[in-house]
Amino acid sequence: MKSTCLNRFYILAVLLVSTFVYAEYIPPEPMPADTLPIPRPEEVKIDYLHDGYSQTFTMAFEKLFDIAGYIRSLTNNPKQAMNLNAFDGVDNSTWFTNRNAENKMSIESFAKGPDTEYGPDTTGTWLIIRAKAEGITPGFTIKDKRGGTFVIKFDPPGYSELATGAEVVVTKLFYGMGYNVPENYITIFDPSMLVLGDDVTLVDEKGRKRKMNENDVKEILTRIEFLPNGKIRALASKYVEGRPVGGFRYEKTRKDDPNDIIPHEHRRELRGLEVPCSWLKHFDTKAGNNLDTYVGEKGKGHLKHYLIDFGSTLGSAAFAPQDPYKGHEFDLDFQVMAANVITLGLVVKNWEKLDPPFNPAIGLFDAWDFDPSDTRPNFPNPAFANMTNCDGYWGAKLVMSITDEQLKAAIETGKYSDPKVREYIYKILKERRDKSGMYWYNQVCPLDFFEINGKTNKAVLSFTDMGVKDGLWDAKDCQYSFSIKYGDQTLVKEKIVDTPNVPIYEFLSNIDVANGNKQVEIEMRNKNLDSSFDKYVKVYLEPKGDSFKLLGIERKD
């Protein structure tokens, strides 16, 4: 009896030890295609009130009682995104398409973004088929002469170009980064083109739904600023492809979409979205500003997931300039309130020092108050709350992939009349982009795009230092440390090179790698002026023929 127990103990001990000594890297399974035909789901209505409550209160309590979360936090083992490929990225899907960060887009295609045409036809009449009269900024849905359907939105009175410009510029940037967005155009039209359709209803400011009449059109037009030539500048947002079935939430999956298998709070493209959003001051990331559409014939289609409505970005809050606290505090922020009570309000936040907007087309948009390490949307966002450093780094790669020229091209599409406005927005976006990149690239080891060059006896592991590539630091200030393991055997430990090339053949030449049937693990660390070999990324290779095959990477969070 005693010996049986001992034997069991030994077996367990050996298993445990072997687990810690050598664990083979298993690349993640490729994500299944999410375009399988599904029945068309019913439209989901997102209730803004409940969403706000749930994310502010319920989520706060869930976080408070999340014991597993505390354990993960204490053991520095955050839950990583669940849809990653072997190289710490995501594959193309109905959510996201790898665009500029993977293959640099031309300036023309970047500026074109999702556009397939030139906006609504302004040579004929616009038939109003829907209207929004409540709220400070009214709007119409129109059909143009060619049959295109567009949502027409306007700038808030006194702030010409503010919301329309921001929405178009940000659309181009999100598209370039890889997200699905609608086609948004700046259009200038003569109000006499508007023709009221039959049986158009509207909900007025008193919440009453009623049939719209010509007086309503006139009344709405009184709340819109006209250009000196009597025309109106507006944003025309084309109806996206497919049938709308409601917005997607930033948590759980959609029950009626069998292709939707990854909980949204654990999707890399939604977690990492916080970085582009904070760069662009897009803090109104509620589910109501997302849209799922059913693409394809009924019963044979699938869902496609869009980000829509960018009127509250850059310096605009759609109906006024951005509030100074936006991005720094939640709308109802218990943490901030508690901190203010404890410090008796003696700590002045940066946003409190912001000057009022100096140009109505820009609104409240600056870079000096931007702290990429602490940005907050209007309400706590479940996906953002789960963002790890690796997610942040991935998001920063999207942001940093946008070159100065691409940035200028995107801003041009906002059709700002004052060149100084264009110049200012460019300057601020550039500063915020670089701040964001500098912060997130320093949270992890920002080495990427690994590749093996040469055969086994001349194999060199090459990689890209993203900070150098994106101009955040100089190559001359950088060093790279590497350690190589073959199976459980350490071949080299913390050797340093000055260039992003590791001559791995030097250390593997004495080993019969081809017949060894074991993986090679290379632990890479980087050092620059702001970091010093404290984070790493592990690269896994396996022998394949007369060279090596890259299996994947693991980045330390």
Next chain:
Amino acid sequence: MKIKNLIILLVISLFFQTFAQESSSDNNEKNEYPEKRKGRDTWEYIVNIPGYICLLPVWALDATLVPVSYAITETKVIEKTVDFLTSDDGKRGVFPTYEARTGAGLNFYQKDLIQHGTDLQITATVWASARQSFQLYFNDLKLIGPVNTSLSAMFFKYTDEPFFGIGNNLDYDFESHFLLKQYQANIELGVDLGKYNALTFHSGWEQNQVSEEDNDNYEKGEDDYLFSTVYSRFSNNYVPVTDVFDKTRIIHGELKFKHDSRNAVGNPSSGWELYLNGGLFKQTDGSQYGFYRGTADVTKYFHLFYNRVLAFRAAGQITTSYDGGDIPFYYLAELGERTTIRGYERGRFREKDKLLGSVEYRFPILKRYRPGREAGSLDMVLFVDSGKVAPDIKDNIAENYHTTWGFGLRFYNSNSLMMQFYTGFSDDGVRLYYVLN
């Protein structure tokens, strides 16, 4: 027993796993779709079981609010209620109001009635013990050139006004309550003196009736004394003990000066607020009562930095007999309650004269504004109030002050102070105050 508990825990764990992530079985009937992934690892579900149990009421509330919230949004009930209660031009409306002394009720307002610029306000409030008030103000009527005429009529029934006696050193144990019914009719004629100043002549008639506490259910407990018992303790004082329960009609005329250079009404951060009143009060249905009363109240706001504000207040009252007349005790200067020193109950100390000072530090704990306008912010207030009452305030003016302290929360926008909560501490204990609109 332990195994049984473990099984229960595991069942609960599985239950929550099922709820935490929708089951794939419903959607993937044909098993042609990949399986939906769970948001957590199994060990996370297990260690979180205590947390899940604590969260049950939170989730239940959340689930309950879903239909409520949808109903609010779909029916546009908020917009419709606002529409119902206010006129299209915003000149007429109703809003709720609450104050400890008068109770809760509604305020109806109508602007520009009869004349442009007029302001009609009707307030009706009730509270426990049949406490009630009805107030009607018709302000800023231009009847004679630039003179602003304001008319008001009021009825107050304060059923349980605290009374501890007369003096600055009163035992808290001698608490009693009385009923005060008061009718008022007033007229004010005022002129603006520049942007910040106004001078007003105020004349009014009041009928007051004092009696024992008006509450049928009130049992004379061991802790509280009858008002008449406590009152009679002061028979040797200048306060008349006879005829205290009679109706008393008083007519008065006062001159009022106001200076208001605050930069905002809701949350001033700079400027002065000064009120100087002086007048004569005379009984009309007899000759027992007659007195002069003068009050001064000044507040200075200092903007420290970024909406942190320091407010200093000093106030005083002097009441002097006129032509040998007496002073009804309910016209004496009072200390206690939100508007004087907040750590004490209303009417805690009464005398002819009073002096009080207050320092408040206000700082934002949730600041919500757009450039140019407040969008609703929450301030915290730390305060120290100090004051005294005396037969003659000049005697030993620096001595015998009651000092209280506390904190509060104020919710405001640029136009008004919408909600206030205060907690005051004194040697009597803790006092809570809540004011709405």
